[in-house]
Amino acid sequence: MNGLHHGQTGEEKRLSQLRTDLEELPRRPGVYLMKDASGAVLYVGKAEDLRARVRQYFQRSEKGDGRFHVAFLVPRIQDVEVIVTTSPREALILEDTLIKKHQPRYNVRLKDDKSWLSMRLDPKEKWPRPTLVRRWKDDGARYFGPYLDELNSRKVQRLLSRTVPLRTCSDAVFRAHSERPCIEHQMGRCAAPCVGYINRVEYAKLVDEAVLLLEGRTRTLQGRLKERMEAASAELRYEDAGRIRDNIRLLQRLGERQSAQVPGLSDRDVFGLHREGQLAAVTILPIREGRMQDVRAFDFRSALEEDDEFLGRLIAQIYSPTVPAPGEILVPCAIDDSKGRAELLSEVAGRRVRIVQPRRGAGKRLIDIARENAQVRFRAAHSRAERAEQALFGIQRALHMDRLPRRIECYDNSNIQGSDPVGAMVTFKDGVPWKKGYRTFQIKGVSGPDDYATMKEVLLRRLKRSTSDDPAWALPELILIDGGRGQLAQVVAVCHEIGLALHRSDAEAPTAGVHLAAIAKPRPGEPTDKVYQPGRANPVALRARNPGLHLLQQLRDEAHRFAVRYHRKRRTKRTLSSELDSIPGVGPATRKRLLRHFGSIQRIRAASLTDLGQVQGVGPRTAEAIQRSLATGS
Ligand code: SF4
Known part of the structure; x- marks a missing residue:
């Protein structure tokens, strides 16, 4: 065992000392335990090469090697302890044991699941009884579920009590009825x-x-019930036999009605995963005897590991000697050390277990169903506010912001070949649209299609209002513009012009102020949108699964929609105005009333003389002139 201990003399010193110590780690398989200042185990991992693996955490930057949990973990690590094993397989077993023992905060933990109900049955009890519980314990009992919702779990409970006459009473009630059974028996x-x-x-x-x-x-x-029915009948217990026959029929009916048939498939569990940031939902579709059973579901609030580690460790915790794995486990992505894990599961289950990632065919279709179910469960389990918080957190981390972007403004322009240029601003508060903070700008000082100048005018006019008392003009934490470096440079120039302090994310000289970013669509071959920031040479490419990216895209799309809508409205108004302009007797006031009354040129064109006469200022002669003029288009 190796231990690396350090005094706490500042963040930099700590990291540099840790990096130095890591050079002494053996290049052998084993398990590493990352600990905080109090000695609590934060994370347990395994590696085939301990030195290489642990070094990855500290390599690229203080923020880690890009894996999601590393950014949370690295700043808290004070000590790394390693245990060398004789093989990667032994490391896998030891990793599972240590995770169960220490329950580290940054490893997935089944007990974190805010699950709905599961059925617990402990065959080792003297008179076992099924009970619905909310937590799985490592107590040797068998757990079934968790069921997708409370209704499903109650349905299972009712079906069980109708078909299998196990006791359901508590121990106290059991003892109290030592002379006479309760009504359940009757x-x-x-x-x-x-x-x-x-x-x-x-x-x-x-x-x-x-x-x-x-x-x-x-x-x-x-089949078993049939045997019991025949035995009861042979012993002349006709009432019992009749009851069992009814149960068999009930099961047959339920089988036909409830479970989808998956012909030709052996027993398997199909895993679905949906996650946004640290929030995740996992569903399992069990297929038994060729039929798909009720979906089982788990949800998590602090899923920090990458998908392969997260699912791998979850699988290790779900299956046990009392909950043996089926012959096949279908997973939606590659699983960390799937071969080793499958071997361990096979040993525990006493038969061959395979972990497979299907890419086509029936297996892939099942994976898609499981994923859809995981999405449904995700939405039910995690509130909109919780999801929005994750997105804000994702943006804060990706853009190195000094605070959560509770208020974000996004800007976009719209024009057609320079005609009727407009700008639009949309505001999101706490990750959701805040319509009171939406504004449009009619561009006055730009002629022709000049995106940069338009953006500059919009931002100049907006930022000058930031000293107003109107909360709708208060400064946001983040200003986002639709565009690339060019647009960003324009906004930076505006900020300098009016003396607005900008936050610079340069590592050497971070300064306080409003954060600024520009979001640009990816070029062919690039995976996701890019986000430019002042003071950063390269754009940030947010990971596709970062919920912050989805929020930034949503902001951009909303600003675009709002700008286009305003542009259309202005263009339509101008077109209408110009068509009505030349009609004798129709001045600006009448034109306005006509537009307000009918709403569109088509409706004015279709209006009768009587309809037109209802508009104030439109007499019989003007009404005729309007009809004549619009009919000829002159
Ligand atoms: S008959 Fe009633 S009291 Fe007796 S074991 Fe069954 S449920 Fe419990």
Whole structure:
């Protein structure tokens, strides 16, 4: 075991000391534990080459190697401890054990899941009973679910109590009925172990049937129930036999109605993942005996690892000796060390388990269904405000802002070959549109199609208003413009002209002030939009999965829509005005009234003389002149 310890003498010294110490790490497989100043384990990872792997965290910058969780992790690391193992496989096992033991904050943890209900059944209890619970514990019990919603979980509970007569009472109620069973028995829903109407061997068979039902193996269960029905009939327990027959029919009907058939497919679990920043939802579609069962779902509020590590470690936590993995696990992306993980799952399950990433065919279609379900679960589990917060956080990190961009303004221009140029400003507060902060600008000082000059005029007029008391003109944390370096330079010039302090993100001399950025569409071959900032030579390419990128795109699109709408409105008004201009008897006031009354030139053209006469200032002669003029187009 290696330990790297340091005194706390400033951020730079800490990082540089850590980097030096990392050079001493062995180039061997093993596990590393990253710890904070209090010694708490923040993160556990495994590596085939410990030195190379741990160095990655500190290589490119203080913000880490680009992986999502690294930016959160690196500033908090005070100590790195490594444990050398004899093989990568041993490292994988040790990593799982240490994650379970330390529950590190930056590793995915199943217990963080704010899941809805799961069914718990512990076959080791003397008289097991199924209960709905919200948390999975490492207690040797079997857990089924979590179900997609509360309704589904209650449905499963009802079906179970109707088909398998296990006790549902608490231990206290169980003891209190040692002489007489409760009404559950009279209703045929409990075999009444409390009074010894069933022995433990027979009760254990019922527990097996419950497991079959909860696993979705309803065909096998129907076979078992048939055997029980025949035995009851042979023993002349016709009432019991009739009840079991009804249950078999119920299962048959449910099977036909509820589960989609997936012919030719063996037992498998299909994973779907949807995430935005640290928020994530994972769904599992279990397929058993050729039928798709109810979707299971988990959601997470601090999913920091990359998708491959996140899903790999989640799979390791979901399956256990009591929840063995099915023969195949379909995943939406490559999984960290999928071969090693599949081997471990195979050992635990006692049969071969494969982890597969299907790229086409039936498997791919199942993955798409699982992903869609994950999206649905995501929206249900994480509020709009929570998602918006993630997006703001994503922007703050990507643009190195000194605060969250709670208020963002975005600008765009619109004109057609220089005619009727307009500018538009839209404002988002806390990540959502704030219509009170929308403004349009009719461009006065620019002739011809000059995007730069238009942008300059808009920003100049807007920023001069920032001293006003009107909250709609208060300065935002971030000004975003649709464009590239050229447009950005214009806005920087405007800020200098009016003496507005800008935040410079240059590492050497960061200064306080308004943050400025320009978002430009990617060129062919580039993965995502680029964001330019003053003082930064290269644009920032936000990762496609950064929710901040989606928010910036949304702002850009909204500004574009608003600018185009305003431009159209102005153009239509001008066209209408010019058509009405030349009609004798129609002055500016009448023209305005006509436009207000009819709304469009088509409607004025279609209007009868009586309709036209209803507009103030339009007499019979003017109405005739309007009709004549618009009919000939003269
Ligand atoms: S019959 Fe007995 S064991 Fe069954 S639910 Fe009632 S009290 Fe519990």
